[in-house]
Amino acid sequence: MTAVTTGTVPVPVAEEEAHRVRPRRRLSPGRRLPAARLAGPLVVLAAWAIASAAGQLDPGAIPAPWTVLDTAVHLWTAGTLRTDILTSVERAGYGFAIGLTAGVLLALAAGLSRAGEALIDGTVQINRAIPTLGLIPLFILWLGIGETFKIAIIAIVVYIPIYLNTHAALSAIDSRYVELAEVLDLSRVQFIRQIVIPGALPGFFVGLRLGVTGSWLGLVVLEQINATSGLGYMMFQAQNYGRSDIILVGLLIYGVFGLVSDTVVRIIERRVLSWRRTLSS
Template sequence: MSAVTTTVPVVAPEVSTQVRRRRRLSPGRRLPAARLVGPVLLLAVWSAASAAGRLDPAAIPAPWTVVRTGAHLWTAGTLPTDILTSLERAGYGFAIGLVAGVALALAAGLSRVGEALIDGTVNLNRAIPTLGLIPLFILWLGIGESFKVAIIAIVVYIPIYLNTHAALAGIDHRFVELAEVQGLSRFAFVRQIVIPGALPGFFVGLRLGVTGSWLGLVVLEQINATSGLGYMMFQAQNYGQSDVILVGLVVYGVFGLVSDSAVRLIERRVLSWRRTLSS
């Protein structure tokens, strides 16, 4: 009697036809015009509170009152002149601070001698309140435009230096060793290793410097100035014109938001090769 061999099929475990969705930990896609949501919401709350009579018009005028005041100042020629004066002061100070911050950061980041001479001095300057230097700079440079530009330059160069120098110090030493093995020249090393490694920190400092230039300008234009947005706001304070003060604040805010957005746009274009959480 022959034995009958029975083959028992191996039953594979049941595999779900539904593919398990991977949990997304990133913030997701960037929303269009996302940075305008907050200001628009604030404007809506301000308008609703003014329309409901919850705000004192003498202290916080309604948005439409501020718009009418701004239009009147523009047609009278006062606002354009003050805006151009403020832009000129901020532009000169920002340009000087930008060049100084980058140059000092490169000198300190690429040389131990430069770091010994520069880094401690800059950090000492950072520890001293910049606006506290105003009386000394008035004695040195007079009460004209020079001291205002100099103070703005100091406000700008410190964050640019600190962030660029930190980015330089954070470059992986293996890249330096690789450049030495490849026999790169000093110029090629700076162009291929130093600049790409320092750009993220530089743009962070640049954004802080742009914002700092406007913050410093608000204070400086209220000190012995005869024109500018800060001077306009200071004069409005003496006459109790809160709507004019709000016009100046709105213009400062718009300039700050636009300049910061421009730096962000340049940063995304220049650093498009990076894959980060924000992108």
Template sequence: MTDTVSEQLAPPGTADAVAADPPTTGPPATATTTTTTRRRVRRLAPGKRLPYARLLGPALLLVIWSVANVTGSLDPRTLPAPWTVVRTGAHLWSSGTLSTDVTESLWRAAQGFAIGLTVGVVLALLAGLSRIGEAVIDGTVQINRSVPTLGLIPLFILWLGIGETFKVAIIAIVVYVPIYLNLYSALSGIDHRFVELGEVLRLSRWQFIRQIVIPGALPGFFVGLRLGVTGSWLSLVVLEQINATNGLGYMMFQAQNYGQTDVIVLGLLIYGVFGFASDSVVRILERRVLSWRRSLNT
């Protein structure tokens, strides 16, 4: 590479002389090698983040769905066209039924998520920062994790009745488990050298938690938060089909009885949009809170 650069920069008539000279090993060659190495390292990264890149996949599915309906390769009775679903949603919204169902679903999910978030964080802190708390809490949570949460529905109906309370309780359980597991794992994974550093600096308990524990556990917490948000929507679609008089799940259950495929697809799309939007909000919050961290996602 050095010979080529020398030939290009040499004046006419000196090409033979340059070619006859042995390759040099001075600073220019070292700088060139360093630059080449840096370029190769940079190619290992995924590259610069594309704006709105996460919308590409859903947009592609929407295009395939539309083309399949237009060409007739997809039976509308099996899966209605996107514009049919949009018209159905506009009709239900103008009649006031869809807005009521959406509001009730959001309220149930928000209640269960708030309770699950609080319980998951408190239990993870107690188990991650105390050996006694770990002995009492972690084993119990692991047993709860092994039991299918939706299998608890009959028992919770007997305990709490068939109203709204048991629905919120089930959502809270679905939410708190991933938040606890990820936050507890992050707390347990903090390097013990940071603990020794805090002891050398004579940090108080609160200073140790604020300056070392919280920054070190935030990445794991946000992973659990994303899983918890998604879990709240997954459990809601099942719970709203049990003795409910409103909500998106109730709307879909009634549509099943009358063979309204477009209404069922509309409910699924709304659940998907809510899940995608809530996950995106958590991701944006994560990037802002963890702006000090350099990762492949930045």
């Protein structure tokens, strides 16, 4: 074996090259797979179709996928499904917009001011501990049984996770960045734009994803209370007539809406936070 001399200690060439070319162990999850989040739902759909074709499922309780699809096409052609979807999206949109605004503003007020934290954080924690759907009877007495109380309940369901995650992200900003901002003599606006917003965005997007999902979860319950349209109302009526296929149509639409809205938030998050180098990226 040949060797080279480094100073006074001979080093075998083979050992030196083996040490230099040793492969580095890859610990990251690897490259992101295209449309990977559709794999799980497609597997469930395939299992459902196979079990239905094999006669393993009771058609009265769990209709086959093609039966549910035929029902959805019929409801869409009749025009009732379009009306119900538009009504549900409108309710969820109004409630989500109000909850998003309230959650962000309250988180900023509590995260940037000790006085704001003293006044806001404890109240929000109490609100979080009270089951939101348990507030329905009280809100009906306050706001009536129309659309207003439904939107208010959705707003509460949305604002709580947005507030909690945004406030937690604000509280976790390293104090050294605050000291750096003071040394650089940044104004309040510059401090918020350059330090607070980038530091709070990761937590905000986590809360936003939870809030988007929460708006759909609250909607399915609220639309069964004195409603004359909407997906929840459609499912409630189908229950009275024993139409499990219509109930599954409503559940699948809710699931698709939830998946699509979560995917949209994820795409926005990746673009806004493209400067980060994380395990998921």
